Each structure stands twice: as structure tokens, then as C-alpha cells.
Amino acid sequence: xxxxxxxxxxxxxxxxxxxxxxxxxxxxxxxxxxxxxxxxxxxxxxxxxxxxxxxxxxxxxxxxxxxxxxxxxxxxxxxxxxxxxxxxxxxxxxxxxxxxxxxxxxxxxxxxxxxxxxxxxxxxxxxxxxxxxxxxxxxxxxxxxxxxxxxxxxxxxxxxxxxxxxxxxxxxxxxxxxxxxxxxxxxxxxxxxxxxxxxxxxxxxxxxxxxxxxxxxxxxxxxxxxxxxxxxxxxxxxxxxxxxxxxxxxxxx
Amino acid sequence: xxxxxxxxxxxxxxxxxxxxxxxxxxxxxxxxxxxxxxxxxxxxxxxxxxxxxxxxxxxxxxxxxxxxxxxxxxxxxxxxxxxxxxxxxxxxxxxxxxxxxxxxxxxxxxxxxxxxxxxxxxxxxxxxxxxxxxxxxxxxxxxxxxxxxxxxxxxxxxxxxxxxxxxxxxxxxxxxxxxxxxxxxxxxxxxxxxxxxxxxxxxxxxxxxxxxxxxxxxxxxxxxxxxxxxxxxxxxxxxxxxxxxxxxxxxxxxxxxxxxxxxxxxxxxxxxxxxxxxxxxxxxxxxxxxxxxxxxxxxxxxxxxxxxxxxxxxxxxxxxxxxxxxxxxxxxxxxxxxxxxxxxxxxxxxxxxxxxxxxxxxxxxxxxxxxxxxxxxxxxxxxxxxxxxxxxxxxxxxxxxxxxxxxxxxxxxxxxxxxxxxxxxxxxxxxxxxxxxxxxxxxxxxxxxxxxxxxxxxxxxxxxxxxxxxxxxxxxxxxxxxxxxxxxxxxxxxxxxxxxxxxxxxxxxxxxxxxxxxxxxxxxxxxxxxxxxxxxxxxxxxxxxxxxxxxxxxxxxxxxxxxxxxxxxxxxxxxxxxxxxxxxxxxxxxxxxxxxxxxxxxxxxxxxxxxxxxxxxxxxxxxxxxxxxxxxxxxx
Ligand SMILES: Nc1ncnc2c1ncn2[C@@H]1O[C@H](COP(=O)(O)OP(=O)(O)O)[C@@H](O)[C@H]1O
Ligand SMILES: [Mg+2]
Numbered sequence: 001x002x003x004x005x006x007x008x009x010x011x012x013x014x015x016x017x018x019x020x021x022x023x024x025x026x027x028x029x030x031x032x033x034x035x036x037x038x039x040x041x042x043x044x045x046x047x048x049x050x051x052x053x054x055x056x057x058x059x060x061x062x063x064x065x066x067x068x069x070x071x072x073x074x075x076x077x078x079x080x081x082x083x084x085x086x087x088x089x090x091x092x093x094x095x096x097x098x099x100x101x102x103x104x105x106x107x108x109x110x111x112x113x114x115x116x117x118x119x120x121x122x123x124x125x126x127x128x129x130x131x132x133x134x135x136x137x138x139x140x141x142x143x144x145x146x147x148x149x150x151x152x153x154x155x156x157x158x159x160x161x162x163x164x165x166x167x168x169x170x171x172x173x174x175x176x177x178x179x180x181x182x183x184x185x186x187x188x189x190x191x192x193x194x195x196x197x198x199x200x201x202x203x204x205x206x207x208x209x210x211x212x213x214x215x216x217x218x219x220x221x222x223x224x225x226x227x228x229x230x231x232x233x234x235x236x237x238x239x240x241x242x243x244x245x246x247x248x249x250x251x252x253x
Numbered sequence: 254x255x256x257x258x259x260x261x262x263x264x265x266x267x268x269x270x271x272x273x274x275x276x277x278x279x280x281x282x283x284x285x286x287x288x289x290x291x292x293x294x295x296x297x298x299x300x301x302x303x304x305x306x307x308x309x310x311x312x313x314x315x316x317x318x319x320x321x322x323x324x325x326x327x328x329x330x331x332x333x334x335x336x337x338x339x340x341x342x343x344x345x346x347x348x349x350x351x352x353x354x355x356x357x358x359x360x361x362x363x364x365x366x367x368x369x370x371x372x373x374x375x376x377x378x379x380x381x382x383x384x385x386x387x388x389x390x391x392x393x394x395x396x397x398x399x400x401x402x403x404x405x406x407x408x409x410x411x412x413x414x415x416x417x418x419x420x421x422x423x424x425x426x427x428x429x430x431x432x433x434x435x436x437x438x439x440x441x442x443x444x445x446x447x448x449x450x451x452x453x454x455x456x457x458x459x460x461x462x463x464x465x466x467x468x469x470x471x472x473x474x475x476x477x478x479x480x481x482x483x484x485x486x487x488x489x490x491x492x493x494x495x496x497x498x499x500x501x502x503x504x505x506x507x508x509x510x511x512x513x514x515x516x517x518x519x520x521x522x523x524x525x526x527x528x529x530x531x532x533x534x535x536x537x538x539x540x541x542x543x544x545x546x547x548x549x550x551x552x553x554x555x556x557x558x559x560x561x562x563x564x565x566x567x568x569x570x571x572x573x574x575x576x577x578x579x580x581x582x583x584x585x586x587x588x589x590x591x592x593x594x595x596x597x598x599x600x601x602x603x604x605x606x607x608x609x610x611x612x613x614x615x616x617x618x619x620x621x622x623x624x625x626x627x628x629x630x631x632x633x634x635x636x637x638x639x640x641x642x643x644x645x646x647x648x649x650x651x652x653x654x655x656x657x658x659x660x661x662x663x664x665x666x667x668x669x670x671x672x673x674x675x676x677x678x679x680x681x682x683x684x685x686x687x688x689x690x691x692x693x694x695x696x697x698x699x700x701x702x703x704x705x706x707x708x709x710x711x712x713x714x715x716x717x718x719x720x721x722x723x724x725x726x727x728x729x730x731x732x733x734x735x736x737x738x739x740x741x742x743x744x745x746x747x748x749x750x751x752x753x754x755x756x757x758x759x760x761x762x763x764x765x766x767x768x769x770x771x772x773x774x775x776x777x778x779x780x781x782x783x784x785x786x787x788x789x790x791x792x793x794x795x796x797x798x799x800x801x802x803x804x805x806x807x808x809x810x811x812x813x814x815x816x817x818x819x820x821x822x823x824x825x826x827x828x829x830x831x832x833x834x835x836x837x838x839x840x841x842x843x844x845x846x847x848x849x850x851x852x853x854x855x856x857x858x859x860x861x862x863x864x865x866x867x868x869x870x871x872x873x874x875x876x877x878x879x880x881x882x883x884x885x886x887x888x889x
Contacts, residue, residue: 059811080815087813098808103528107518114524115814120516159812 006070006166006199007033007056013064014051025051027222028065033167038193038200040210042241043219049203050171052219056201057090057169058082070166087116091160091198093170097152099144099159105151106131106140109158116163130158134188150181154188161198170202174209186212207245211238218244269800270337274363275370277330277793281323282374282415283381284786288319289407290382291778308772314489315779318550321493322786323418325543329790331363331422333797335429338362356430363423371415375408385781450505450535458502466495470841473848485848492841493546499837500542505534522822525809529826533798537830540794544787545834545841548868551783552842553849555864558776560853563860565769571659572759572766574640575693575724576733577740581754582720583747590723593743597735599728604636606692606722608701609712617675626701626720627676628657629709633691640726646685651708656686657701674702677712693724694757720753730761784868788875791830795879799886806889819889824880831876839865 014026025048033039043049054060056067058074066073070089077085092098099108109130110123118126131137134154144152153173160168170189174182190212192198202213210216211234218225228244230237292312338359345355469491472484508531511517518524530537576598579590587605594600609627616625630648637644649655654674672683681704690696704712713719727733740756747754806819846861 057811080817083810083813083815085813086811087815090813092812094808094811098811100528100805100808102532102805103524104512106515107512107524107528110515110519111524112812114519115521115818117521118519120519123519124515 003034008068011065015063038214040202040213040216042210048222089166091165091168093173095172095175097156101144112163167199207241274334278370279374281326283378286378286411335426352431356427360427455502455506462498470844497542500538525822526826541834545837547787548838552864553845554776554780556846556860559860561773571690574690576727576730577725578757579723593739594736601726602640603725604639606632629706643689651705653684654681655703659697799883802887
């Protein structure tokens, strides 16, 4: 199957700090993401995962290098264009859900579509469809504070998916969830990916979560150390990820 | 660097928490203090009954509204503060502090804030009073020179009221903290304002609100006799309650309807701001209601001041119709008098009218005012022509009268239909009541009835005393004193012959109508205070809300909601916040001005329109400013 390039990262460098006291958090990252990929980036805490994701999702700017999304360099776009890009091409899942507590789950899910000017009925239909897929059908009228963490995060996933974005960025989506809730979310994401509906880039420090991906990259000390691709079962994949971690001796907690 | 930034951010956050409470409290103190300053100023020194009585009624009405305002504003601001602080000091629970100690911590904290607010409020209040005074002076040639000394009573009374109410809310906060669970304390900010209420309850509230409001309006505009004073006070209380219920019932109902109807809701930014309005409704409907009531007061005060101004001009014009009026039982003196006055002044117009003076016991009527003067129609008609006044309504038939009254400031007797007089055994119906100054100043101090000539001739031979009124308007009223000696000599000469003769001279610099200026100034002052109060409530509320929005807007920006759209959503939400109370106010003010119309028996609809527009202009300014501030505080 021929798949097209969605994101192309070239020699990405990010420094933090004032001049003379800079630390280089990302030290030249290269990565290409194709349509319908499910990539996990793994690394210990402080290795620069969030930083990388922030740059990819245009919330932050890199010091050097370029990020091509859909063939356009996002580091060179104006604020207005970036907003549109985030709105139309990118979906986000945050570690702490970030649902709006002012509105019901359904309104939260439908929000990006409504903002895009899609007709109300269509928004409603799509929201319900996604909620069904994520097992949230009975919770649509609830407000975020009435939902469990897992339900909130699945809701956030629905919100990320509703506009049919080219790529989903997820920053430790299971980080705040217990293992059952985390598993439910990952299962749902995997299903969407397998149906060919989503390209996912997930960042995590947790090998179990990473084992849901097709490819896992290990980020350590601001550089990509290796890539592990899934061959057989998820169990086998998980064991291989663990082995790699141990062999690298990193502190993955 | 990030630590410094964090510390700075923390500091700014808590400063804004403290500051918003201090400012709200100081503001309340300021308003109360300003009002007390008026009550204790020399403004009312010149007043006499019954005007003093009228003013007292008005002051009572304002006091009722201000007490509501005070309670509400302190309740609101301490509540916001409590929820914010609970989250922060709730952390101490984990350090092993008991709820009681945390409660004490809160009480001491609020005590200091309260004291700071008191000092600030009184200080700024004193300055503001001076400022208002200057505005008042600059505003109008007829306003009174107000002298606000920094007297002790207003300070003491203001402090007393404030301390009493504030202590109440400190205790309430303390009890609240002592009683709350750990979880509740930490999550205080999350759930304080919730959201969907029972539909039936809302419908009930809305219906009750409309009913109470309508009753209030009815009481306000109902015509009646002396009981009008009580029904006006009742109307004020009912309107406040009705507005409150309307905002508590109808508004949530409406907006919850929007939220339910997704086809309406999911349209651009609408889902953002309508959900926000609903989210805050529970907390905010009281704010809307309060603002609405305050605005209603300010519009009514402004309309009253306009009306007072008109009325003052009219009263002065009424009095100045003639400069000299001689009342005598001697007929045919007009030419002689004209000659006397003509020596020092140019006469513009003159008239003479014959009238019968009746003892009060001979006239029977609903409102008995004292002695009555009966004037034949033909005499008044020719007088009107001579003096260039409006012609009379029409010739009364033999069983009809026309009353000649004067311009009054207000009359609580608003029902003037079905008035009859029984004179000499005949029942006469009043067909009209005019305040055209046919008899000038004399019309102001007596009761005059115009009757059909034939009926007059019937009454005349019955032997009641006949009087003549000679009136003169001169070219230069300022020069009235020049003719004084001749007229005085004339009067004493006639009196010496045993006649009843008197002379009225109108001094254009006369001060007896000045008390109306007092009212005028009071109304303008009250208007300024209330406009400021209502605008500031909304302003304060939005200021607080904006901080809570920060996090949400960050998320929205991350998911690709552009700054422009966020700003649009904010301006819609804020527009709604300002427009709702304004709309209800504009509707209610129609009735309050209508009530005023009846009290002053004058058409005030133009005044209504202008006043509402002026308040609208103020609100647009407030609106612009709060939108700006909101952008800034919410970080967009
Ligand atoms: N805004 C910032 N300013 C300075 N240093 C930062 C900033 N954000 C992150 N860092 C630093 O960059 C490194 C990587 O952070 P991050 O990307 O959040 O790691 P991860 O998400 O993998 O745990 C950390 O050492 C962190 O201290
Ligand atoms: Mg991270």
C-alpha cells in the first residue's frame, strides 16, 4: 500500500534558557510520519517528549530545523495560519484531558466541528457516532466533573478525531489514568487507526502504552536512539520494548 | 528564571484575589458614604412641609434599594473570595491544621482586608463626593451649591452599617470552612457554580416573577388618592423581587433551551459563549438582577431630574406672568393703577377680572382645600386674550366647572376624574383642570373655579363678597421696585377708606422655588451614584470571571481556536451580560417613568427616551472597557 507523507521532521533542535546558559533539549531529530501510522515516542521523564510534541503541534517554535506538515513548513507560518492548521489538520489529546468544564461532553466533542461552521445537525450526528465508538453514548449529557478520568480522556479523543484531522498528537494520554481506563482508551485509538481513520503520534514513558503502536522510537538525551517495529503479537512487542529499555539502561519512570 | 516567573505569577494571582475583594468592598462603602453625605449635607435645610415629606419618601425608597445593593455586593464579593481562598488555604488541611484554625486564618485575613477596604472606601468616597459636587455645579445653572463637609455622622453611619454586614459574612465564611470536608475545600473552585436546574422550578420562578413584576408595575402606575404613597413603596419592593425572580427563572430557562437545541447551539462561537453564560447563570443571575434594579433607579432618577428641571422652569414662568397684582373690593381701578405703574415701567399687558369669594363651608367636594374663588367664564376668556394666554378649554355649561390650578412639583393624588363640587345646592362636574396662569401668582395660593356666566349671576346676588383682581405684566420685571412706592401708597389709601386691598409684587430673584433645585441636584447625584454602581457590579464580575477563563482559552487556542474567534465569543458573552439587564431595565423604566408622569401630571416619554439613551451610552463605555480588560485578564 502506498502511503503519503504527513509529517516530515528535519534536524530539529530546541534550546531553552537565556543566551550563554542554554541547554539543548532536542539535539537534531529526524522523523517522517506516513498516513495511517501509529507511532509512539518513548523516553524517560525530561527527555524532551513534550517539547517535541509542542513543536510539532506548533504551540512552540524550534531553535533550528524544520517541520513539514502536508508539505508546508509550520515553523514559517503566521499565527493565523497556525490556528487554522491546528483547527483543520491536527487533533490533540492532552495528558490532563483539557475538556471545557463549562459544557456537556457532547458539546465538548462537537466543539471543533461547530467552530468550523459545520451545520448543527451534522455536528450532533458525528459526535454521537464517535461517542458510540468510544463507549460514551450514555454520558453525552454529562458535564466533565461528572465523568471519570477514563471517560474524560476518551471524550478528549473523540474531540480530537471529530474533524477528521490528518494527524493526532497525544501527549501521555494514559498518564493520568488507571490501567483499565488506559487500556480502554488505547483499544479505542487502535481501532480507529486500524479502520484507517487516523494517523497517531503518541508520546509516552510507559512501555505498555507504547506496545499499542506500530513503531516505537526511543528518545533519550534529546536524540532518537532507536526504532522498534511491531512484528508479531503485542505481548511479544512489549517484551522487545522492555528489553531495549533495559539494554539502554535508561531510567524510565 | 522559571522559578521567578512562577513566584511572580503566584503573587499576581493572589494579589488579584485580594484586590478584587478590597475594591468591591471599598466601592460599596463609597456608595453608602456618598449617599449619607447627601442626607447629612445642608441640601435639605431649606425644605419645609409638605416638600420635606416628599423628599423623605424618596430617601426611603433609595435607602431600600441601597440596602439590597449593600447586602448583595458584600455577599457576592466575599463569596468569590471564599471559594478562591478555600482552594489555596485548603492545602493546610494536609499539614494537619484543623478546620477551625483554617477558618480563623480566613477570618483574620478577611478582617484585614475589610479594614483596608474601609479606609480606602471612605477616602475615595470623600474625594468622589467633591467630584460629584463639581460635576453638579458644572452641569446646570439651576443646581444648588452643595456643601459637603467631611462630617462625622456619614462616616460613623457608613462604618456602622458596613461593619455589621461584613461581620455577618465573615462569620458565614468561617462557619462554611469549619463545616466543609477536605475534598470540598480543595475542589471548591471546580464546582461552585452549577449549571442545569430543574425545569419546573424555573418555569415556576419565571411565572411568579412575571406576576410579581406586573403587580409592581400596576401599583406604580395606578391612579389614586393619598394611598399612592404606600403603593409606590410596595411597587418598589415588588419590582425588585420580580426582577430577581425573572432573572432566576426565565433567563436560565431560555438559555438552557438554547443549549438543548444543538441545531441552534452549534453555530460558530455560539457554543462557547452560550455554554459559558449557562455555566455562570446560577451565580450570575443575581448580578444581572441587581444591575437591572440599580439601572432602573438611575434611569428613574435621571428622568426625575429632567422633569424637575422642566417643572422648575414652568413654576418660575407661571409666577412671572404678572409682576403686579392688586386684589381689591373696589371696582374700576384698572386705569388708575395703569397710570401709577406707567410712571416708572412700561406695561406690556394688563387685565382685570371679577370674582366671588366663597367660604369653604359653602363648597362641598372630595378634596377640600379651603376657600374658593368663583370666576365667570367670559371674564377669564377676555383676560386670556388681553394677557396673550391660551384660551380656556371651553365654556362650561351651568352644571360644569373648570378648575384653575397651578403647576405643582408633584402630587400624590393622581386620580383627577370624577371630581364634583356642590355649590349653593347645585352639583357641578369638573370638566377640565388647567394650569395656565390666568391669575398669575394668585392662582398658586388660592382655589379658583371657572363657571358659566349665568350661574355666576345666580350666585352673585346671594351676597357673598365680590373682589377684583388687577394684573399687570411689565417690560422689565427687574425694575419692579420703581413702582413699589406708588402702589404701596395706593393700597394704604384704599385701606384707610376701609377697603380690602392688597398688592402682590413678583421679585424675579425670588428664592421660594429653590427647593426644587435641591431635588434636581439630588436626582442628578443619585443618578451618578447608581450608574456607577450598576456599571461597576458588572465590571467587577467580568473582571473576576476573566481569570477563570485563562485555562479554558489556552486549551481552545491549542485546539486551533483563533484569537479572533475567542475574542468574538468573549464580546458576545459580555454583550449579553450587559444587554440583558439593560433590556429588562428599559422595559421596567417605562413603567417607573409612567408613574412619575402621573405624579407630575406631565408627559415624560421624551424624558424617558433620553434617560434610557444616556444610560445606554454609559453602558457602552463600561462594555468597551470590560471587553478590553477581559481580553487582558483572560490572556487573549
Ligand atoms: N519552558 C521551558 N524552559 C526551560 N526549560 C524547559 C522548558 N520546558 C521544558 N524544559 C526542560 O526541557 C527538558 C525536557 O522537558 P519535557 O519536554 O517536558 O520532557 P518530558 O515531556 O519528556 O518529560 C526538561 O529538562 C525541562 O526542564
Ligand atoms: Mg512530558
